[in-house]
Amino acid sequence: MGRIIAVSNQKGGVGKTTTTVNLGASLAAAEQRVLIVDFDPQGNASSGLGIDKSLQDNTVYELILGQTTIQRVALATELPTLRVIPADPRLAGAEVELVDLGEREYRLAKALAPAVEDYDYILMDTPPSLGLLTVNALVAAQSVLVPIQCEYYALEGLSQLLNTIHLVQQRLNPDLRLEGVLLTMFDQRLRLSRQVAEEAKEYFGDKVYKTVIPRNVTLGESPSFGRPVILHDAQSRGAVAYLELASEVLSHDQAR
Amino acid sequence: MGRIIAVSNQKGGVGKTTTTVNLGASLAAAEQRVLIVDFDPQGNASSGLGIDKSLQDNTVYELILGQTTIQRVALATELPTLRVIPADPRLAGAEVELVDLGEREYRLAKALAPAVEDYDYILMDTPPSLGLLTVNALVAAQSVLVPIQCEYYALEGLSQLLNTIHLVQQRLNPDLRLEGVLLTMFDQRLRLSRQVAEEAKEYFGDKVYKTVIPRNVTLGESPSFGRPVILHDAQSRGAVAYLELASEVLSHDQAR
Ligand SMILES: Nc1ncnc2c1ncn2[C@@H]1O[C@H](COP(=O)(O)OP(=O)(O)OP(=O)(O)O)[C@@H](O)[C@H]1O
Numbered sequence: 001m002g003r004i005i006a007v008s009n010q011k012g013g014v015g016k017t018t019t020t021v022n023l024g025a026s027l028a029a030a031e032q033r034v035l036i037v038d039f040d041p042q043g044n045a046s047s048g049l050g051i052d053k054s055l056q057d058n059t060v061y062e063l064i065l066g067q068t069t070i071q072r073v074a075l076a077t078e079l080p081t082l083r084v085i086p087a088d089p090r091l092a093g094a095e096v097e098l099v100d101l102g103e104r105e106y107r108l109a110k111a112l113a114p115a116v117e118d119y120d121y122i123l124m125d126t127p128p129s130l131g132l133l134t135v136n137a138l139v140a141a142q143s144v145l146v147p148i149q150c151e152y153y154a155l156e157g158l159s160q161l162l163n164t165i166h167l168v169q170q171r172l173n174p175d176l177r178l179e180g181v182l183l184t185m186f187d188q189r190l191r192l193s194r195q196v197a198e199e200a201k202e203y204f205g206d207k208v209y210k211t212v213i214p215r216n217v218t219l220g221e222s223p224s225f226g227r228p229v230i231l232h233d234a235q236s237r238g239a240v241a242y243l244e245l246a247s248e249v250l251s252h253d254q255a256r
Numbered sequence: 257m258g259r260i261i262a263v264s265n266q267k268g269g270v271g272k273t274t275t276t277v278n279l280g281a282s283l284a285a286a287e288q289r290v291l292i293v294d295f296d297p298q299g300n301a302s303s304g305l306g307i308d309k310s311l312q313d314n315t316v317y318e319l320i321l322g323q324t325t326i327q328r329v330a331l332a333t334e335l336p337t338l339r340v341i342p343a344d345p346r347l348a349g350a351e352v353e354l355v356d357l358g359e360r361e362y363r364l365a366k367a368l369a370p371a372v373e374d375y376d377y378i379l380m381d382t383p384p385s386l387g388l389l390t391v392n393a394l395v396a397a398q399s400v401l402v403p404i405q406c407e408y409y410a411l412e413g414l415s416q417l418l419n420t421i422h423l424v425q426q427r428l429n430p431d432l433r434l435e436g437v438l439l440t441m442f443d444q445r446l447r448l449s450r451q452v453a454e455e456a457k458e459y460f461g462d463k464v465y466k467t468v469i470p471r472n473v474t475l476g477e478s479p480s481f482g483r484p485v486i487l488h489d490a491q492s493r494g495a496v497a498y499l500e501l502a503s504e505v506l507s508h509d510q511a512r
């Protein structure tokens with residue numbers, strides 16, 4: 001029974017894509033059947049998994065417009081149980097085109113419904129905004145994983161994000177809940193990092209994952225090789241952290 | 257004769273706000289009359305300059321809807337020749353509300369027109385997207401300053417940004433040009449940083465500023481004190497880099 005998780009935070013550059021790709025890959029390494037949905041027109045999750053976007057006739061854009069099926073658009077990756085639905089800049093057009101269509105907030109939810117039985121985890125990467133694309137992901141999701149960079153500006157936008165989640169719960173998806181808050185790019189040596197981490201823990205309590213992702217250059221390098229970090233350098237601190245996060249997510253699920 | 261510059265890149269977290277605040281402050285330290293316009297609903301530039309957003313009746317939202325004037329909404333800062341027009345989450349509503357209004361792409365340009373004579377530089381911070389808010393800033397601007405983080409994903413989105421700039425030039429603002437490309441968060445020790453910097457220089461040639469902004473924790477700390485870095489720690493590498501950038505921008509302008 002697939003768990004559907006949106007990875008979302010409208011603050012830019014906080015590690016949404018890095019978390020989607022590397023948590024997805026780590027869950028697949030633990031033999032979970034995982035589908036990553038790239039729902040950001042930048043298409044970073046697609047290229048981070050080695051997909052050449054210029055070669056794809058079908059992307060998530062065609063999927064939400066009903067022009068293709070999941071089977072045709074979900075691409076294999078180097079990990080046997082990991083598939084990815086790619087995105088490219090055409091998706092930016094959907095933000096405008098969907099406005100006039102019926103059930104515009106439910107397009108992604110409807111498109112993914114046939115896949116729920118085939119996967120253990122469906123992870124959706126979202127753009128740094130609270131527009132119609134992110135709302136579609138929040139409607140399709142059962143829960144939201146919120147990466148928070150250990151920087152000052154990262155705390156500022158949280159109330160806006162929580163407001164949006166609350167609005168989606170009230171009007172569009174009453175079952176939506178907070179999966180967890182993930183501290184990213186944590187640098188033990190910096191007082192700023194420790195301060196922001198402390199404040200996030202005070203604000204979110206036990207919703208903050210015990211796993212903290214350190215700032216680690218291999219997480220920045222692995223996308224340039226088109227591979228998740230566990231395939232690029234499995235011994236690195238970045239890879240170890242995301243494997244730990246995967247086992248924390250799995251232990252939460254087994255406990256439910 | 258105010259120079260109107262939009263600071264823009266739809267990739268998130270690349271240093272748009274940090275550049276707007278600190279280049280603006282450094283130009284003001286060189287006795288230029290500077291207006292910073294926060295055009296991102298996150299309102300990071302406002303809080304980075306010590307503005308308490310919850311206390312403001314008037315923000316840039318009211319300005320573009322014609323409900324207030326520049327004089328009432330441009331707030332003083334600790335630097336005598338620096339003012340800021342604040343933003344808050346209400347601005348996110350404008351993205352939807354503007355769609356049905358006439359001349360929706362020209363709202364910011366029209367609102368700022370009365371200020372052009374009073375300032376030497378008008379810098380606009382933009383959100384990490386290519387929607388109507390960013391388009392408004394590109395229409396109001398004479399040029400675009402593009403911060404690029406020295407990371408792999410940062411290069412991916414450039415062609416989308418250049419496409420958008422080209423579309424704005426063709427249809428809405430023929431005079432728009434590229435002010436320059438600024439390399440940010442550069443870490444000399446990392447091969448990744450050096451590689452991305454090399455590629456950006458190949459791609460953009462002499463449009464890349466000679467000044468490169470290093471990764472420096474004071475740039476992350478100063479917003480938590482509500483002050484630009486030159487007032488928080490003027491000796492820091494971050495402050496020195498933005499002062500250098502300001503003199504490079506000024507020397508370009510004097511040469512014209
Ligand atoms: N823990 C980390 N250590 C070092 N670098 C990281 C880490 N996490 C992410 N990065 C790098 O930081 C940059 C921002 O991360 P990423 O692109 O995943 O954020 P995002 O939230 O998806 O950004 P956007 O808002 O543009 O979608 C990327 O270049 C990425 O490679």
Ligand SMILES: Nc1ncnc2c1ncn2[C@@H]1O[C@H](COP(=O)(O)OP(=O)(O)OP(=O)(O)O)[C@@H](O)[C@H]1O
Pocket residue numbers: 010011012013128151152153154267268269270271272273274275296300382383384440441442469470471472473475476477479494
């Ligand atoms: N040169 C630097 N060295 C260290 N930290 C930096 C540097 N430049 C920016 N930062 C920090 O990195 C984070 C991202 O920078 P910033 O918020 O300015 O980017 P942005 O492009 O405006 O993000 P968004 O896309 O969300 O608007 C911030 O927490 C900022 O304090």
Ligand SMILES: [Mg+2]
Pocket residue numbers: 016017018040044125126127
């Ligand atoms: Mg991303």
Ligand SMILES: [Mg+2]
Pocket residue numbers: 272273274296300381382383
């Ligand atoms: Mg910003």
